[in-house]
Amino acid sequence: MYNTRVRGVLIKGNKSYSDITHEVLRPMNDKTPMWWWVTAFLATGALFWGVWGFYNTITTGIGAWGLNNNVAWGWAIINFVWWIGIGHAGTAFSIFLLIVRQKWRTSINRAAEAMTIFAVMAAGLFPLIHMGRIWDGFFIFPYWNTRGPLWDNFNSPLFWDVVAISTYFMASFAFWYIGMIPDFATIRERTASKIKRKIYGVLSFGWIGNAKGWLRFETAAILLGGMAAPLVVSVHSIVSMDFSVSVIPGWHTTIFPPYFVVGAIFSGFGMVLTLMIILRKVYRFKDIVTDGHFDAVARILTFISLIMATAYLTELFMAWYSGNEYELFTFMQNRVTGDYTFAYWTMITCNAIIPQLFWFKKIRKNIPMVFIISIFINIGMWFERYVIVVTSLSKDFLPATWATYSPTITEIAIFVGTIGLFLLGVLMFFRFVPTIAISEVKSVLKETTTLKSFTDED
Amino acid sequence: MRTNILGIYDDEDVVLKAVDKLQDNGVKVADVMSPFPIHGIFEKLNLKTRMPLATFLYGTFGVIVVFAFLYWTSVVSYPLKFGGKPLNTLSFIIIIFVLTIFIGTLFTFLTYFIREKMYPGKEVTLPVPESTNDKFVIVVSKTEEMTDMDVKNINKLMKESGAVEIKESDVNYNS
Numbered sequence: 001m002y003n004t005r006v007r008g009v010l011i012k013g014n015k016s017y018s019d020i021t022h023e024v025l026r027p028m029n030d031k032t033p034m035w036w037w038v039t040a041f042l043a044t045g046a047l048f049w050g051v052w053g054f055y056n057t058i059t060t061g062i063g064a065w066g067l068n069n070n071v072a073w074g075w076a077i078i079n080f081v082w083w084i085g086i087g088h089a090g091t092a093f094s095i096f097l098l099i100v101r102q103k104w105r106t107s108i109n110r111a112a113e114a115m116t117i118f119a120v121m122a123a124g125l126f127p128l129i130h131m132g133r134i135w136d137g138f139f140i141f142p143y144w145n146t147r148g149p150l151w152d153n154f155n156s157p158l159f160w161d162v163v164a165i166s167t168y169f170m171a172s173f174a175f176w177y178i179g180m181i182p183d184f185a186t187i188r189e190r191t192a193s194k195i196k197r198k199i200y201g202v203l204s205f206g207w208i209g210n211a212k213g214w215l216r217f218e219t220a221a222i223l224l225g226g227m228a229a230p231l232v233v234s235v236h237s238i239v240s241m242d243f244s245v246s247v248i249p250g251w252h253t254t255i256f257p258p259y260f261v262v263g264a265i266f267s268g269f270g271m272v273l274t275l276m277i278i279l280r281k282v283y284r285f286k287d288i289v290t291d292g293h294f295d296a297v298a299r300i301l302t303f304i305s306l307i308m309a310t311a312y313l314t315e316l317f318m319a320w321y322s323g324n325e326y327e328l329f330t331f332m333q334n335r336v337t338g339d340y341t342f343a344y345w346t347m348i349t350c351n352a353i354i355p356q357l358f359w360f361k362k363i364r365k366n367i368p369m370v371f372i373i374s375i376f377i378n379i380g381m382w383f384e385r386y387v388i389v390v391t392s393l394s395k396d397f398l399p400a401t402w403a404t405y406s407p408t409i410t411e412i413a414i415f416v417g418t419i420g421l422f423l424l425g426v427l428m429f430f431r432f433v434p435t436i437a438i439s440e441v442k443s444v445l446k447e448t449t450t451l452k453s454f455t456d457e458d
Numbered sequence: 459m460r461t462n463i464l465g466i467y468d469d470e471d472v473v474l475k476a477v478d479k480l481q482d483n484g485v486k487v488a489d490v491m492s493p494f495p496i497h498g499i500f501e502k503l504n505l506k507t508r509m510p511l512a513t514f515l516y517g518t519f520g521v522i523v524v525f526a527f528l529y530w531t532s533v534v535s536y537p538l539k540f541g542g543k544p545l546n547t548l549s550f551i552i553i554i555f556v557l558t559i560f561i562g563t564l565f566t567f568l569t570y571f572i573r574e575k576m577y578p579g580k581e582v583t584l585p586v587p588e589s590t591n592d593k594f595v596i597v598v599s600k601t602e603e604m605t606d607m608d609v610k611n612i613n614k615l616m617k618e619s620g621a622v623e624i625k626e627s628d629v630n631y632n633s
Contacts, residue, residue, distance in 0.1 A: 017468075017493060017592035142531060151531040155540050155549045163553055167560040174567040181576075182590070186493070189587040205571065206580025208631050209590055210597075211503050213574060214495035219509045220570040227513075227559050227566070234556060443494040446470060 010104055010444055012287040017442050020288070021186060024436045027283045028187070035282065036427060043423035050417005053410045054129060062132045064410040071393040071405035076126045077242075078385040079415050081260075082267070083123030083422075084165070084239055085381060089268025090116030091172055091232050094179075095225040104296055106440040107289045111279060112272045113176040114433070118425030119271075120169045122418035127161065129414070157241040164231075164238040171228040178220055181207045182439040236264040243388065249326035250335075250392035253318060259311040263384060266304045266351065270377030273297055275426065277371045279435060288436055294370055298358040301377070305355035312352060330392055339404065340391045343383050350380020460630060462488065463609065464585055465596040465616035466623040470496045473594040476619035477502050480596065485612055489597040491589040509573070513566045520561035524554045585627040593622075600626065 011020070056064050067074050090113035097105035131137055140162050142152045152159050184204035191197050207213065240260035243251040273294065280289045319331040335344040354376045357363045364370065395402045429435065467473045473496060477487050481502070490499055500506075532538075533545045543549070571577065589595045598612055616624050 021493075021591050142527075148536045150536055150538075153540050154528055154532060154553055155543060155547060160552050160556070163556050163560075167556050167563075170560065171563045174563055178567070178570065182494070186590040189584060189590045201581070202579040205574075205576035205578055206582045207576065207590075208582055208584060209491050209493065210631075211490045211492075211496075211499055212505055212507075214492065215500045215505050216507050216509060216570060216574055218495050219507050220566060223509060223513045223566050224563055227563050231556070231559055234552075238552065238556075439494040 010107065010290070010292070011441060012290055015287065015445070017445065020441055020445065021190070021438055023285070023288065024434050024438050024441075025187060025190070027430070028432065028434070032431065033282070036431060039423065040427050043420040043427065046416045046420025047424060048417075048420075049413045050415075050420055053413030053417055054125075056410045057129050057414065058134055060410075062130070064408060066406050066408045066411060068403045068405065070396065070401050070403040071390060073389050073393060074405055075407045075411040075415060076130045078382070078389050079418065080123050080126035080130075081239055081385045081389075082382050083119045083126075083418065084236065085260075085264035085267040085385075086271045086378075087116045087119035087123060087168070087172075087268070088232055088236060088261075088264035089119075089272045090114070090176070091168075091228050092265045092268055093272060094175070095229045095232065098222070098225050099229060103444045104293055106444050107285075107293055107436055108272065108276055108297075109440070110176075110179065110433075110437040111276060111429070111435055112268075113172065113179070114429040114435075115271060115275060115426065116172045116268075117169070117176060118422045118429075120165065120172065121425065122422045124165060124169070125414075125418060125421075127158075157238060157245050160238045161242060164235045168228075168231050168235045171224065171231055175221070175224045175228055178217070178224065179437060179440070180433065181205055182209060182217070183434040183437065185209065186438055187434070232265075233261055236260045248392045248396060249324070250330040250388065253315065255311060255314055255318070259315075262304060262307045262311065263351075263381060266301065266308055267378060267381035269297055269301055269304065270374045270381065273301070273370060273374035274378065277367060277374070279430065283430075283435065285436065288441060291365060291367070294367065295364050298364045298370055301355050302358040305352060305358075309348075309352035312348060326397060330395070334391045334395050335387060339394070340387060343387050344391070347380055347383040347387050350376045351384060354380070461600040461626055461628050462585065463598045463600055463612055463616075464625050464627055465598070465619075465621040466586055466588075466625070467594040467596065467620060468592060468622055469620070470594060472620040473596065474498055474502070476596060476616065476621070479619045480598070480612070480615055483611070483615055485598055485615065487596055488599045491584075491586070491595040491597065493590055493592060493594075496594070507573075509566065509569060512569050513562055516565040516569075517558055517562040520558035521554055523561070524557045525550065528553060582631060583629050584631055585629040596621075 015023070065074060065076070090109070093112040094105060094109035097109070128134060128137060140152065140159065142154075181204055184200045185207035188197055188200040188204050191200065237257035237260065240256040244253060244256035246252060276289060276297075277294070280286060316331055316336070319327040322328075334340060354373055357369075357373060363373075390405050394404055465476065467476060470492070473490065473492070477490065477499065480487055487503060490496070490503065492499075528550045529546060532547075532550075537545050539545070584590070585597075586593055586595045596616065600609065613624050
């Protein structure tokens with residue numbers, strides 16, 4: 001089987017297999033720390049505020065939002081695309097790196113996949129409430145009905161979205177869960193508590209870890225991964241088609257699918273960095289998640305940031321080159337300059353300029369700095385969606401219908417609520433699930449400890 | 459009652475050599491239990507899986523079923539023109555592509571559990587619980603034809619190949 005060159009020591013500290021099990025499971029056996037309760041409290045508060053926004057939207061209707069005839073898509077779509085983008089991290093991370101056999105993924109993939117699950121859950125809420133009449137939501141399914149039967153419009157990107165996102169959620173979950181089974185079995189066999197043994201016994205599905213089991217496990221992982229890899233590309237391509245199949249200036253371009261996919265992976269990796277730095281800090285996983293791991297992610301981000309910059313420049317170039325005055329107006333007078341200058345330049349600064357600092361080794365090695373840059377990426381990617389949605393809609397072909405848009409408190413509440421939901425999910429994951437794939441880390445331990453350090457490679 | 463002779467090891471490379479040594483001496487290795495997949499063990503134990511073939515068949519089935527459904531709804535059951543496109547349009551590809559992955563993933567996921575006979579809450583007793591942590595166990599089934607001499611020989615081979623512990627167990631772990 002094809003194997004890549006291992007880039008030195010992935011797990012530091014000369015650990016034995018047992019040390020790894022012990023170290024990863026330690027936080028689960030410790031008393032629940034104070035920061036966990038505080039964050040959980042804040043996240044629950046945010047979630048409750050979101051539930052209020054949700055309730056307000058359902059009872060009042062979409063009128064509770066700041067939308068108008070022109071800007072008919074506001075924060076809901078922005079946040080939906082933002083979350084879906086973040087949700088690309090896990091799969092992009094574990095699956096692409098699994099396929100190219102990058103062994104350093106093993107310390108990070110579990111957390112990245114967990115993030116995917118919660119981000120997609122948060123994203124899924126937005127189309128649901130955007131329907132207005134949520135109780136008619138089942139209309140989206142092509143079921144046998146008394147209206148003809150009249151079927152869905154199978155050529156609509158909005159229908160593709162439903163199909164793509166539910167498939168993506170299911171596939172990510174299947175991949176994530178299968179990967180966790182051996183670790184659940186490890187907890188089952190180690191724990192002294194009867195209740196824990198029972199719970200993890202149920203979760204581990206009776207895993208025994210014999211040779212045939214491992215063979216099927218590895219085959220299933222590569223099969224599910226192989227099938228999910230094209231999904232990473234297709235999901236966000238389909239999301240981009242929500243925009244690009246329309247004839248709105250600024251949306252109707254062929255660059256949209258690749259531009260969205262790259263953007264999604266960019267924001268996903270940014271969020272992976274943010275969360276992994278926190279996880280490593282609070283659980284003291286310094287030996288398993290080394291500076292070298294962050295260095296590798298930072299290098300990938302530098303490269304993706306360049307692709308993003310190229311995409312932004314291509315958009316500007318095409319607006320001019322196409323000779324279409326509406327395109328040119330949208331880009332030059334409503335994005336680069338004009339009412340939305342701040343949003344546009346925040347996007348450029350956060351996505352295309354700030355990550356270029358990662359060219360410097362000093363900055364890649366400075367973890368607080370890496371953390372700050374990863375936050376900038378998250379913000380920049382949010383502004384990218386804001387620029388795309390709002391600028392194009394606010395000033396279209398007829399100046400008489402131009403409108404501005406600002407969110408209402410309900411929309412803000414819903415967004416904050418989804419952040420709460422995501423955080424709660426991540427906190428549960430931190431507390432009750434092995435945050436690092438124990439069996440996978442063990443499988444790369446031996447061949448990588450005798451080599452020189454991962455961090456000192458260059 | 460079936461009894462197994464268990465050789466317990468604490469290193470993956472030692473296990474690989476031990477399996478070779480046992481097999482060279484005509485001992486049939488029934489199973490190897492480990493905390494993570496050991497590369498090279500599947501070939502040695504001559505294990506194969508037909509899961510890729512199953513997934514391929516699910517995918518083929520998915521393409522056919524999804525296309526048949528789209529064609530039937532859009533062309534046969536309720537032919538309705540959208541945007542001047544033909545009834546049977548090329549853009550069906552998108553739904554066929556995604557739903558094929560859906561069907562392939564879901565069925566592969568279920569096949570894995572069915573073939574492994576795994577389900578939530580299945581009770582298992584491991585002969586060596588540490589095999590989910592840091593121990594590797596070579597399992598040799600003790601058959602009725604085995605003489606005491608054979609058993610002793612197996613014990614000796616295991617010991618020579620670096621087993622840290624050898625024991626017999628009647629735990630039927632793989633039911």
